Amino acid sequence: MEAKSKDLLRGGQFLVKETKAEDVFTPEDFTEEQKMMRDSVKEFVDREIWPMKERFEQHDYALTEEVMRKAGEMGLLGVAVPEEYGGLGMGFVTTMLVCDYISGASGSVATAFGAHTGIGTMPITLYGTEEQKKKYVPKLATGEWFGAYALTEPGAGSDANSGKTKAVLSEDGKTYAISGQKMWISNAGFCNTFIVFARIEDDKNITGFIVENDSSNGISFGEEEKKLGIHSSSTRQVFFSDTKVPVENMLGERGEGFKIAMNALNVGRIKLAAAGLDGQRRVISKAVEYANERIQFDVPISSFGAIKLKLAEMATNAYVDESASYRAAKNVEDRIALRIEAGNSHQEAELKGVEEYAIECSILKVAVSEDIQHCTDEGIQIYGGMGYSAEAPMESAWRDARITRIYEGTNEINRMLSVGMLVKKAMKGHVDLLNPAQEVASELMGIPSFDTPDYSELLSEEKAMIAKLKKAFLMVAGSAVQKYGTELEEHQQTLLAAADILIEIYMAESAILRTEKNAKRFGEDTQKEQIAMSQLYLYHAVDIITVKAKEAILSFSEGDEQRAMLMGLRRFTKYQNMPNIGQLRKTIAEKVISENKYPF
The missing domain is CATH 2.40.110.10 (Butyryl-CoA Dehydrogenase, subunit A, domain 2)
Known part of the structure; x- marks a missing residue:
């Protein structure tokens, strides 16, 4: 998929412009080279990191350093570093891929890897002089230095x-x-x-x-x-x-330090999302293995509806997180390619490419860090009393996951940043929020259509719901901006509510587009569980958005304005055909249970 400026949305524009399924990048689009890289990283992790989990819990800092040196020898520390400075010079998607699969087995290694390759090396690569880059980057790329x-x-x-x-x-x-x-x-x-x-x-x-x-x-x-x-x-x-x-x-x-720090954190945020993906896959796989082996009342506990519910929700979040992370990574990669084509230096192109999608980086950081915490928590619950034991893998995974909601900017900071950056982009004319917000305001004053839409096409109702949820955001955010103006950032509770709406829209849409794209090319029958996961996530997203939008509306409006917005919210969150949530979970869980691992 070539980077074409006319097809490539700017950061934040997902909210006001339609994204076609064929234009999103999915993990099913990995090249053969990327698949080989993924498999070699998985093999490295399964050999060097996963068997050492107990040692990593014993404050074995030397082991982390040793693993990092081995990763350097394999070239994994220099994936994003240009070849002229001793790296592999690979694209942004591949750097995400390596970060994803090297991070799942140990939070200690994930942190060391992220700190070294991201905020430890990248600022020199992107802001350093030629002399600085020649002196330091080759040593950092190979793991000779950290x-x-x-x-x-x-x-x-x-x-x-x-x-x-x-x-x-x-x-x-x-x-x-x-x-x-x-x-x-x-x-x-x-x-x-x-x-x-x-x-x-x-x-x-x-x-x-x-x-x-x-x-x-x-x-x-x-x-x-x-x-x-x-x-x-x-x-x-x-x-x-x-x-x-x-x-x-x-x-x-x-x-320029503050700018350097903030841009480094943008990359750190999307990479932190990547670092939370394989951890979820591994936790789900371990949880279902245990559930299939653990016999109670003469049957495996995986046969119980309560366990199926947990496995289905865990798998759904992992699938959605993966969908959104690689969608954004490819957007960054394409934006970098466009800038290089336009004559930017590698440094400038990379900096501006990531900066363009700073909103998406913050969204992903929040969503994935909270999902991996939930995943590890449910992993402990599936293991029961054994899950609380340090002998089982869940306890350390839960503790390691907790930091992800704090570093690279707390989730509260990132929530407020995502909306704040969107408003700033609108003010600069990079994202047209004003006209769509005014259209939504006009729609609220008009008579709603009573026509019954045709939702016969795959995921057509889900896509229509996403379009309505975007209107809900524009209604809430537009009214909040109108009311508070430049003082909006002082109203943190409203910002946090708006951010949750924004996050759910991006994550749900990413999964739906991935599933639609794959159903079209591989056949709908091959995507039965993926369709179920997309529908299940959207159902939860609608609930979250309903609650958060209502919170915001009640906090800054009153009288007729408040009544109009609450009526609009009901209109924008209404299903024509409510999904059967129990059946969706059953479909997803049975696939996970039969494969005895995270299978998607």
Whole structure:
């Protein structure tokens, strides 16, 4: 599928423009090369990581470092790095694929891998000078060196630009002396380089620096943090005391650090979504294996409706998350390709390509991190008392999953960002929200149609429902923007409700489009369970959107306006043919049970 600007929606435009099923990328579209890469990563994980789960729970930081070195030798740390700097120079989808499959067996490895390849290496690749890239990136791409990212400070968490770390220029103008304290630094215990953010004089924005790890240069560490999960991920405080950094190690321009940090987090967010996919597949597979083997009342517990319900919901979320993650990844890849065709450098194209889909990155980060937490929680429940034991794989998976809702920006921050960025895009004219919102407002004042639509085509009612849910978002968000204007971001509860509507629309639509595309090319009979999962997820999405939209409407409107919007909400969330939820779950669960694994 070539990148064509006329077919490629901009970030956030999924809300106001129709996406055709044939235009979405799905995991069924992987090339032979991508499938080979996937299989080699799975083989590596099954050999080097999965059998070591117990050691990863024992704070074996050396094991994480050893696995990372082996991953480097296989080229897995340099998948996204251009070939001229020692990497494989593969496209964005392939980098997502590697991140997906290397992350499922251990949260400690997933964190080390993400911190190194993403926020540890990528800022140099994308913002570094030619000299910086030649000096550092080849070592980072091969695993000879490891990277870390030093942004967070004790007093500056979500407010990243408020850090107190200082960078003072020497009198001869040759070095900066960096002093300050950083915390929650992944890979700190074995990294060779830090991307450090510090403030020069009283600059409004922080500045990035590449700092080599050298204890004789005023760098010291706190003890390894005692954490709920990711036990073998090295996480330490780092202290800089007059640490000398050559002026040529400034990353990007002075005061550009906040921009670098935010763009690094955009990539980190979509990669974090990828890192939550195979974890779900593995948990589902282990859960159904146990359910098929565990006999109670003379039958496997997998035959009970309560267990089928859990397996169906777990599998559905995994399928939807996968659909949305690879849809967005391909959009990013195509946008990068378009920019390169237009004459942008690789750096500029990659930066702008990811930045374009920052809304989708935040949506995916929230959705997948919450789904993997739910998946591991249900995994424990299926195992029963054994699930609570550290002897079983579910307990560590649940603890490892918990951090995903916090790092790369908390889910609350990402929810508010997704809507905030959408409004900003609308104000810049990149996404036309105003005209569609006005059309919805006019529709509310008009007489509703009483015609019975023809939903004979596959998933046609589901697609019509998605279109109506988009109207529900435009109604709520449009009214909120009209009421609060530039003060919208101060009304966090309204933003959070709007974000949940936005998230459910994107995730549900992604699954429906994937299923429709595959049903058309492989035959409807091959997609029976996928159709059921798409319908089941949409049913839940409609419920969530109904609740969240109502919350928002009641919080900022009253009188006739409120009554009109509540009537509109009922219209926009009404099914013509309600699905049989019990039957959908049964269809999905029986496929998972018969295959004894996550089979999609």
